[in-house]
Amino acid sequence: MKKTTKEQILDVALDLFSQKGYKGASIRMISSKVGIRESAIYNHFKNKEDILNTIVSTLSSSSLSLLSSNKPLEESAKKGKSFLREFAASFKLLAYDNKSEKFFRFMMIELMQNKKMRDIFMNDFHKAHLKILSQAFFIMMQEDMIYSSDPMLMAREFLSPLFFYRMQVTLVKIDKENSSIESTLFEKHIDFFWEMIVNNK
Amino acid sequence: MKKTTKEQILDVALDLFSQKGYKGASIRMISSKVGIRESAIYNHFKNKEDILNTIVSTLSSSSLSLLSSNKPLEESAKKGKSFLREFAASFKLLAYDNKSEKFFRFMMIELMQNKKMRDIFMNDFHKAHLKILSQAFFIMMQEDMIYSSDPMLMAREFLSPLFFYRMQVTLVKIDKENSSIESTLFEKHIDFFWEMIVNNK
DNA sequence: GTCTATACCCTGATAGAC
DNA sequence: GTCTATCAGGGTATAGAC
Missing domain, CATH: 1.10.10.60 (Homeodomain-like)
Known part of the structure; x- marks a missing residue:
């Protein structure tokens, strides 16, 4: 091979x-x-840019999100905290996957310099995740599992710490320091967030 | 002049x-x-690096945090939501300050490539903010203003969306699109977060 | 598909005249 | 303090032999 x-x-x-x-x-x-x-x-x-384009088109979607959009969101969202746990787990997985991690680093370097990378970040990464999360929170609200609020706001508030923790794991790993402390941040985030939004009648 | x-x-x-x-x-x-x-x-x-060092040593602390550490935290933390509002306002201010914004962009580009920038980010930015916030949340817990939890966890959960929203404002402004929508994220974050942690007896 | 050889541009940096 | 002139090194890319 x-x-x-x-x-x-x-x-x-x-x-x-x-x-x-x-x-x-x-x-x-x-x-x-x-x-x-x-x-x-x-x-x-053909040239250097051709290498770049091949990498970007091969890895951009798979390295930024593991979520396939054809999953039955209606059902999985009703699992409440378990759904959030699965969502965060896929985030964490990517932070520790070799190629995904490298692409993430590359994206972060280019983000402020390259319009194409910004588009990838905004669409493949940010908007894609927000859409799924806001739909899931909407369903949870309908089911009275969580407090009623703006689903999009809740999605942003849930997603942004995940992004930050993924970035932090990446940064710590660059300097070869142990990232075990940072790896627990994902789970702590879920517990904290769920505790805040859950409807304890 | x-x-x-x-x-x-x-x-x-x-x-x-x-x-x-x-x-x-x-x-x-x-x-x-x-x-x-x-x-x-x-x-x-002396050389190109000398220009870099001059910029970094001049701007790193002032562009990343407006908070002076000699303020009487004990008193201001007792203001609860107002304290968080002031904290976030200083964040927002920097996102819209010309030099701070440029330094932030520069920092984000170099973050994954440059050990010195990572140290600045981790210490001047992240740890410095976490320290103040965790102390403030600790005081609020003692005063029974908010639910009891791990103050450091709460600090991270409060800070990470602020970072993300600051980054988003910067990204949107690069492409000269209107950033007025993103500018409201800071206030929404405060309202959402405070609502979640406040102790409504 | 890989090699040598080469073209040409951009880079940071220095020497010395004014 | 700014200029012209100049340098060595590294950058992408091509031509043509094997």
């Missing part, structure tokens, strides 16, 4: 992009890490 | 750093925007 040169180039490129950003990672470094000459890269990709 | 060349260099450098990052902003671009030759830069700064 050997990797083709093209796959190796993509792997190395993602690795370097996630450490140094798009501009900071040169064709020279990529090819040297793969073990070929610069010019050999151009047998597999 | 004309700006010295040195001040102009710093202004232009911050502007370009916030748009393209440290590597992406060249001495050539900085000098051309200031209206001098590349070599003239070196009469004011």
Whole structure:
């Protein structure tokens, strides 16, 4: 199960992009890490941007969200806290998945510099999650499981700490420090948040 | 009240750093925007890194937190929701302050690439805020104003949406779209959060 | 598909005239 | 304090041999 040169180039490129950003990672470094000459890269990709586009289109959706939109949300949302636990678990999973983590790092570097990355962040990541969460909270409110409020507001308030904790896990792992403390933040968030919104009649 | 060349260099450098990052902003671009030759830069700064260090040491603390630590926290924390409102207002203020916004953008670009920036983020930004907030929540709990919980957990849960909303305001403003919707997120966060933790006996 | 060789541009930085 | 001139190094990319 050997990797083709093209796959190796993509792997190395993602690795370097996630450490140094798009501009900071040169064709020279990529090819040297793969073990070929610069010019050999151009047998597999038209140019540097072509490598970038391949990575982005391959990884953007899968690295930012594990949620498939065809799941029966109506049913799973009625599980209340368990639903939130599953949602957060998928977040945590991505924070500890190698490729997803690298893509997340890369996205964060490019976010303020690159319009395309901002669009990916806003649509594939933020809006996609908010939509699912707000629908789920709406259902929970209808079922009288939680206090009534603005479902979209509740979705934002639930999601933003998850994002922050994922970022924090990533940051801590860069400096190779133990991220076990940060890994518990996800669960604590669920407990705290659910305790706040649950309807204890 | 004309700006010295040195001040102009710093202004232009911050502007370009916030748009393209440290590597992406060249001495050539900085000098051309200031209206001098590349070599003239070196009469004011030893090298490119010297410009970076000057910006960081000048702006890091003031751009990340407006809170002076010598305020009497004991008293202000007892104001409860008003305290949180003031805290969030200072956050919002920085998101709309020109230099602070640029430094924030720059910090976000470098965060995943630069150990020094991570330290600044973790210490000057994150830990500093968590310390104040956890102390404030602890006092509020003692005063029976809010439900009893882990003050540090509460601080994190309160702070992380603020960070996220500040980032979102910055992102929206880059693409010159109207950020008025995002600007209301701070107040909504306070209302939602306070409603959740307040002790209504 | 990979190599050598090469073209050409941009980078940070220095020397020395004014 | 600013200029011109210049440098070495690294950047993307192409041509052509094997």
